[in-house]
Every structure is written in C-alpha cells, then in structure tokens.
Amino acid sequence: MPTLDDILEHIGDFDLFQKQVFFVLCFVSAAFSPIYVGVVFLGFTPEHRCLSPGVAEMSSRCGWSLEEELNYTVPEQGRHGESFSSQCRRYDVDWNTTGLSCINPLENSTGYGNRSSIPLTPCQDGWVYDSSGSSIVTEFNLVCEDSWKVDLFQSCVNAGFLLGSVYVGYIADRFGRKLCLIVTILVSATSGVLVAFAPSYLWMMIFRFLQGLVSKGSWAAGYILITEVVGPSHRKTVGILYQAAFSVGLLLLDGVAYAIPHWRWLQLTVTLPCFLFLLYYWCLPESPRWLISQKQNDKAMKIVDYIAKKNGKKLPACFQKINLEEEDGENLSPSFMDLVRTPQIRKHTFILMYNW
Template structure:
C-alpha cells in the first residue's frame, strides 16, 4: 500500500520537472502592427497574404533579423493604400528592403488557440531570456532543496518532512496559477522547486527503507517508472487543456490529496531505530507484518526498548565522505549528475 501511494507522488512530480514544455510553449508570433488587421479585413486578405504584405522578411543591408521581432515603421491607417501592393503607396519607398524597421512596440500577435506564459507575459524577442530564467529558478530550487530537505528528513523524520513539502508544493502551485505578474510566477515556481525535488527524494528513501535489501533495487526502479507514467498523463492533460493557468491548476490540486499520507503512511522504522525510538519502530513493524499477513522473524525480538540515556544518531554532511566506500559513492554520483 505504501509503495503504491508513494508511486503516485512520483508520478505527480512530473509537471514541475518538465512542465516548462507545455507552460512555456512558444507559439508562432509576429509584431502587432496597428491598422494592419483592419486593412487586411478591408482588402479581404488571407493570412498568407497579410503576412506577405505586412511582415518583413529577409536580411536587408546584410543585417540578420527575425520577422517575429521587427515590423515595418509605417502607418497602416493611411488612406488610399493599395490592396495589392500596399507598401508601394508610401512615398520614397520603392522596395521592401528600403523601408525602415522598428521593434514590436505595440506587442505581438500569437497564432495559438491556447495560452502559455510566453504569450501572456510576452517572453519573446528581447525578453526571451526570461523563459530560461523561469526554468533555471526551478533547477536552482531542486539543487538547494535536495540538500536542505535531505538533511531535514534525517533530522526530523521522513514522514514529517514529506508532509511539509507536499503542503508547500501544493499551495505554491495554486498560487502560481493565479500569479498576477511574471515576477510572482517565478517566485512561486522557485518555491515549488525548493520543496518538490526534496519531497520526491524523501518518498524514494521511504520506499527503500520499508523493504528488505533484496527488494530495494526493484522498488527504486518502479518508483522511477511511475515518473514516466506521469509524463504520459501530463501530455494527455496538456493536450486537453491548452491554457497554462488551467493546466497548472489541474496538475496541482491533486497534490492536496497526498496530505492523507498523515493517516495512511507510517514513519520509516529504520529511521526510528536510528533515533533510538525502538518502541515506535516496533509498532510500525507489527503494523506492516499484520498488513502483509507475515510473522515477524525472531531477530526483531532483539530490538531494545527506547533508551533515554543512549545518544541519538545526528545527521551531518560529513557522513557523505566519512568512510572510503561512502566517499566513492558520493563522488561517483556527483560526477554522474
């Protein structure tokens, strides 16, 4: 049961890890030219004709530019424009290449039925770097959160840490769906990054500590497979919901159900034993044995009750390099990442 519910957590992590693919989708776009749309309607142009007449293309004077970020510096509201060669109606201009260009001062037109953070906050052209910053903040949150939350899970317990990360992740995800500006959106996404990866790792730790050594590799792999299933589900949901705010809300709200882990998920017995809480660990172990209809082996009877005078094991970052074997594993993982 615990393995299944934690796999649901792994699948739900997908929208934060790769959600940028759908949330930050960049549709085809062009500069908004005041009056061009009215002229197109008046002349009965098709979309192809409107683009050909009003959107600059090519490399004038050897300067490379994109028609998505430049427009003709002309007034399309001028009377008497020709419907077949409107640019020739402007005096002193004989060819398209000789017409001055300007930036998209009046915004952009996006050829998309849905919406994304790109189209809503105009993260294109000079502001295209803001889309990269959005995802970079998530990755920075992953890095910092994995270190800090990993320590917290060792210090205060896996279950408590998992519940806190789920709550913060859910609330910040909902707030991001209602973010009024790009800045607030990045802040809420950063909060998600700080807790989501650490929470996912805490779930990974829990499932490996619930089972014996012979099953650790299997449950670890299936936990990753659940993430892949989440990828497929996310793609289907994003196909059905092309608007980024509704998509963000849809993939975030189910996370609140993970707060039910408070009642259905036990604490790691291995962590309890390491913290000299053998009585609590035995309660969890008996609960697991009863649920699986198993008889406890005699070795579990040797667990001593909680000793008030014994010293608890305190986690430390030094543990990552304390022994030669751990140092080897730590450096291999750092190099791999």
C-alpha cells in the first residue's frame, strides 16, 4: 500500500499548491508576533514624576522653564539612599501656598533651610509622564509600587501559552488541523479586540490570558498543517521559513508601533486584520494525513486529487482507487506518555523543554 509521501512524489511535494498554502499560513505566523512581544510597546514605561497639585499654576505664574520647574519641584535622584525617589516620591509641600518664592522656593519659603531636610511623600495624586503617546503603564499608572503589574500582564499571556500548548494539540488531533486553526484564530482575534476595549486592568488581564490560551495554538496548527502537506525533503525548510515569518512580523510591528503610539489603537491595528484569516475556511483544505489517521480515506483522496490538479499533475492510475495507509498501519490514540515513551523521543522532549 502506498503512503501519502509516495503519492506526493508524483503530484508534487512542494509545487504550486503547497507554495500557496505556505504563503497564506505565513501570515498567521507573522500575526503572532504582536501577541508574543507586544508588551514591549503596550507596556512601555516612559520617564515620569509625581503630580504635585499647584506646581503647574506656580510654574506659569513664575515663568519657569521645564528645566527650572523640574529643578525646583522634583526630588533629587536617590536622596538618602532612596532609589527612584524622583519618580516615586514628591516633596511634602503645599504648592498652592501664596507665599512661596519663585526663586528656590523650597529653600527660601518653606523654612527647612535645605532640600535634604524636606520630608517626602508618595505620589498620592498620580504621575506626570514625559510621553506624547499612551501605554497600559500611563493609563493604569503601573509604576513604582505597581510596576510589577506590567510583568504580570506578560505572565498572563505566557500562562495562556503554556496551557494552550497542552490542550490545543489534542484538539488538532481530535477535530482536525483546519477546524483547530479557524476556531483559535476567531477566539484570539476576538480576545485581542476585547483587550483594546478593556475598561480596567483586571479585565485587560483576563482577555490577555484568553488570547494567550488560543494564539499559540493557532500558530502551532498552521505549522502542523503546512508540514503535513509537503514532502519529507521540504519539511525542514518550510518549518524554518514559517518561523522566519514571525521575525518579519516583528519588523512590521516596530513600524506600526512607531506610527501609532497609543496602545489601544495599536492593539486594534494589529488585531483586526486577523479576522481576515477566517477566510482560510474556504481557502485551505484539511490535512490529508489527519484524514487518513481518522480512517477518512475517501475525503483524503478528494484532497489529493485537488492537490494534483492545482499542481498541474495527474494522479497515476495505480493510485486512483487505493486506500491510503500511514507507515505504522494503525491508528494509535496519542497520550502525554508518548513524549517520554522511548529513549530517543525522551531526548528530543527534554532538549525542546530546555530550549524553551
């Protein structure tokens, strides 16, 4: 009995059909980059300082330049051994007091003699950010004591990657590569839009986790699908180039983020085009290898005929009415133990885990 690889040798193992499938699936790989490293732009932390009520009015009254305003009103960096005091602390001074001098007001009008003796207080009234754009940091004030929430934002999507990588593979094996790809794309794109409209930090985290839960799965489903429709001699090449498309997505993300410095609009811009991937439902066939594993040989043969016609080849007569079989000749149910069942696969599993 011939295998699918035997048939691909006759109808083209990397011809027009495979090249078209590879091209359209590379967009999925490129679109994954904003999810994976988008925190660089979404969570950008600009220079910042405490908002001190009354400083703006006094600066305007005294005609201070920005440099003078910062020199007079912002604590010195690392005063008394305190790190980032200029970003997370402000002078405990009422700047609305009319008796403050316009020249060295802290030393001439407060009675403390020198700045080092003036007590500091946390940024109770918010922060001023030296940025013309916006990020989740500037909108939700994720600085100073709350700066760890930026890391948690990325940790949520990484946790989603971890869980999604476990269950999405099972879904792809159980319900098919194509269905898995379409469903995960739909959920990922919807979650990405919800992130852009999140009314609070908590909701943003929930939607970000959901996006991570399925986005890695859509990337993996695309990877599996393209490697299963090409011949053995081209699988390594398409696998490498599929991941190279991710790097292209990084370059495009840099340009888009430079042009759109506001995080909500940036999130929408990189997410909305993903809905176009739902057209793959009509553009991409199911993996014939998966159909064979499900004993759906008739459907697999129809796809093989389609591939042959697309490649301008003719399926040999000896393959027209034959049932396809995979090399092992049996349909084994996958399990997690398969990852460590033999010494060779154990070695590969541990190497990949270490690399990740």
